[in-house]
Amino acid sequence: MNKRQRSTRCLGAAVSIALLAVSACSSAGSQNLAQPSGPLTIGMSLPLTGPVADVSRSGYQGYKLWASQVNAEGGLLGRQVKLVVLDDGFDPNQTAADYTRLISQDRVNLLLGTFSSLLNAPASAIAARQQMLYVEPSGGSASLFTRGFTNLFFAQPGTTTSLPDQFVKWITSLPASQRPATAAYVTQDDPSASPAIAVFQARFAALGIKTVYSQTYDPSTTNFDTIAAAVARAQPQLLIQGAVADDGAQFVRSLEKLRFSPKILFQTNAPSDDTYPAAIGAQNTQGLFAAEAWSAKAAYRGNASFVAAYTKMFGVAPTEDAANSYTAGQVLAAAVKAIGRIDQKALAAWLHTHAVNTIVGPLRWNSAGDPEGSLLLAQWQDGRLQIVAPQSAATTTTVVNPKPGWAG
Amino acid sequence: MTELGQALVFGVLAGSVYGLMATGLTLTFGVMKIVNMAQGALLIFSAYLCYTLWARFGIDPLLGGFIVTVPLAVLGVVLYKLVIQRVQRIDQGLTIVATFALALIAEAAIALAWGPNPAAATPRYFNQAFRIGSLTVPRAQFYTCLLAVGVTLALQAILKRTWLGHAITAAAENPEGARLVGVEPARVGAWIFAIATASTAFGGAAISFLYQFTPDSQDVWIGLTLSVIVLGGLGSVPGAFAAGLLLGVAEAITSTYISVRWAAAVPTLPILVALLIRPQGLLARATRQDTGT
Numbered sequence: 001m002n003k004r005q006r007s008t009r010c011l012g013a014a015v016s017i018a019l020l021a022v023s024a025c026s027s028a029g030s031q032n033l034a035q036p037s038g039p040l041t042i043g044m045s046l047p048l049t050g051p052v053a054d055v056s057r058s059g060y061q062g063y064k065l066w067a068s069q070v071n072a073e074g075g076l077l078g079r080q081v082k083l084v085v086l087d088d089g090f091d092p093n094q095t096a097a098d099y100t101r102l103i104s105q106d107r108v109n110l111l112l113g114t115f116s117s118l119l120n121a122p123a124s125a126i127a128a129r130q131q132m133l134y135v136e137p138s139g140g141s142a143s144l145f146t147r148g149f150t151n152l153f154f155a156q157p158g159t160t161t162s163l164p165d166q167f168v169k170w171i172t173s174l175p176a177s178q179r180p181a182t183a184a185y186v187t188q189d190d191p192s193a194s195p196a197i198a199v200f201q202a203r204f205a206a207l208g209i210k211t212v213y214s215q216t217y218d219p220s221t222t223n224f225d226t227i228a229a230a231v232a233r234a235q236p237q238l239l240i241q242g243a244v245a246d247d248g249a250q251f252v253r254s255l256e257k258l259r260f261s262p263k264i265l266f267q268t269n270a271p272s273d274d275t276y277p278a279a280i281g282a283q284n285t286q287g288l289f290a291a292e293a294w295s296a297k298a299a300y301r302g303n304a305s306f307v308a309a310y311t312k313m314f315g316v317a318p319t320e321d322a323a324n325s326y327t328a329g330q331v332l333a334a335a336v337k338a339i340g341r342i343d344q345k346a347l348a349a350w351l352h353t354h355a356v357n358t359i360v361g362p363l364r365w366n367s368a369g370d371p372e373g374s375l376l377l378a379q380w381q382d383g384r385l386q387i388v389a390p391q392s393a394a395t396t397t398t399v400v401n402p403k404p405g406w407a408g
Numbered sequence: 409m410t411e412l413g414q415a416l417v418f419g420v421l422a423g424s425v426y427g428l429m430a431t432g433l434t435l436t437f438g439v440m441k442i443v444n445m446a447q448g449a450l451l452i453f454s455a456y457l458c459y460t461l462w463a464r465f466g467i468d469p470l471l472g473g474f475i476v477t478v479p480l481a482v483l484g485v486v487l488y489k490l491v492i493q494r495v496q497r498i499d500q501g502l503t504i505v506a507t508f509a510l511a512l513i514a515e516a517a518i519a520l521a522w523g524p525n526p527a528a529a530t531p532r533y534f535n536q537a538f539r540i541g542s543l544t545v546p547r548a549q550f551y552t553c554l555l556a557v558g559v560t561l562a563l564q565a566i567l568k569r570t571w572l573g574h575a576i577t578a579a580a581e582n583p584e585g586a587r588l589v590g591v592e593p594a595r596v597g598a599w600i601f602a603i604a605t606a607s608t609a610f611g612g613a614a615i616s617f618l619y620q621f622t623p624d625s626q627d628v629w630i631g632l633t634l635s636v637i638v639l640g641g642l643g644s645v646p647g648a649f650a651a652g653l654l655l656g657v658a659e660a661i662t663s664t665y666i667s668v669r670w671a672a673a674v675p676t677l678p679i680l681v682a683l684l685i686r687p688q689g690l691l692a693r694a695t696r697q698d699t700g701t
Contacts, residue, residue: 054525189669217669218672225660226415226663226664229544230664256535257535257536259544279620284535
């Protein structure tokens with residue numbers, strides 16, 4: 001072997017080693033072993049345009065606040081955090097395409113989730129296929145956690161399955177004489193509402209509360225008069241509605257017209273919407289129950305400073321969606337700090353075995369990424385949405401029961 | 409019996425609102441053969457104007473509807489002159505694309521002006537009701553029903569008792585014949601568009617206090633109003649009112665006795681039946697099809 005042949009062979013060996021090193025670094029589950037410099041990229045696709053653009057905007061702002069705070073404290077793993085954001089226009093197919101692009105083309109280091117069960121379902125499936133950690137700020141439909149994914153984590157205290165927990169607990173705590181004997185269940189046909197209503201119905205039936213009416217309506221329903229009339233004829237003492245958006249206010253408006261006011265009224269999501277009191281008449285909110293993932297007044301660590309920082313940064317108070325995305329960022333950061341490197345499998349394994357303190361309280365997950373807590377039970381009292389349970393987050397010790405009749 | 413009576417009351421009241429919302433569309437479709445896909449956007453625009461008059465100045469939305477007719481009539485003429493007339497010269501069929509584009513632009517403009525959050529006016533009567541025996545008659549819907557009857561009668565009077573009305577009717581029924589007696593269908597077009605968009609103001613006023621609405625709520629109403637005018641007969645204002653009542657009652661009966669979920673399919677079923685048995689619609693007369701413009 002002459003000198004020229006030896007040098008060619010050495011060069012070939014060096015190239016082979018380099019290729020092997022590159023291959024090892026880019027393989028899923030063990031990225032960035034060499035601790036590269038430059039910003040740490042975190043990819044996400046959000047519905048920044050389309051029908052839920054308003055909700056998404058505050059959620060995006062929650063992410064931006066989290067990233068700015070992390071960067072102000074020196075970043076993650078000593079690297080500044082950079083958000084890589086795509087717009088899916090609330091299209092599940094576009095969401096799937098965006099997350100594929102973020103992983104395979106943009107080669108982001110980490111992922112964060114998008115909004116709604118509709119979009120998080122395909123996004124989390126793409127992440128699972130690519131063995132990437134996926135922390136989602138919303139998407140609490142129980143069906144998302146039955147697919148056997150081990151890399152999916154929901155950054156809220158509970159899902160649709162545990163949504164009824166605090167309210168059922170409160171009903172159970174009532175003396176037998178005050179407990180409702182009859183109940184009616186009305187729900188939108190939506191993955192974030194109808195499964196929760198089914199759980200309500202089963203658990204109240206087990207308590208001996210008789211179902212006198214049950215109805216599921218299409219998401220396109222705008223006129224609730226006939227449903228409200230049927231509910232009024234059934235005269236339930238307890239009324240539960242799986243209300244996703246403006247259907248909550250529309251249904252109450254129909255009940256008001258019929259002057260039917262149940263003793264206890266619970267709606268899943270709608271009452272926490274900013275426009276809800278104006279739509280049904282501010283006085284008529286008194287005593288209405290709802291489930292919430294987050295409260296600005298809850299005394300969890302970091303919550304007050306989050307509210308103050310968000311208000312200062314964006315000039316408005318944070319919404320629940322902003323809090324949820326901020327929480328997702330907190331969960332991701334906790335895992336990265338604990339593991340000390342970007343190792344997708346190790347990050348997921350750590351989250352499966354550790355609790356994370358967040359602005360919505362300590363979060364802990366089962367093997368499916370389903371949080372082991374429950375949502376907050378809120379009630380409108382004197383024009384303010386107060387938290388009545390659990391005790392650790394309660395903002396009042398008073399519970400309005402029974403609900404007063406409709407004003408006006 | 410009370411159950412049936414209540415369903416009929418709700419059906420008639422809801423149906424009159426449907427008829428009210430479709431009056432503008434039936435004029436443009438029936439007379440000008442233009443499927444105005446911007447009708448839903450005009451309804452929502454009108455709803456926002458009425459809501460703003462109520463929220464800012466305390467003007468009752470029902471009264472606001474009358475006020476809003478003026479700017480909407482002007483808007484109708486502007487849209488006709490700037491867009492519809494020009495597009496018609498190229499290809500009559502392109503008007504559906506042009507009005508669809510207008511609907512998209514209007515939705516974006518409304519979102520920019522009022523934001524994406526739901527709005528709803530709550531005048532004093534919005535959640536009140538009359539009691540007639542065991543039946544409940546919601547006041548807001550009852551007033552809207554009266555408004556729908558009034559608008560239908562007024563438009564019918566304009567169509568039957570004024571020269572403009574005769575010109576519109578002539579242009580609708582026999583464009584070639586209308587030309588022979590000095591009525592140019594294209595010139596009548598601006599008037600029809602003005603009347604059609606002005607009458608949309610009342611439908612928007614009804615939406616403003618009967619429902620919560622957002623800039624994209626037009627999607628809900630365009631399908632329904634198209635169903636109403638096909639069932640009622642193109643160009644027939646009383647037909648639109650009657651078709652609205654029929655759909656409203658059918659929805660209420662279906663919701664009460666079959667399922668709320670089936671109620672969503674109601675608008676399509678009577679249309680299928682009507683198209684098979686009476687294709688010209690409930691109250692429109694069958695006309696010769698060999699006299700097109």
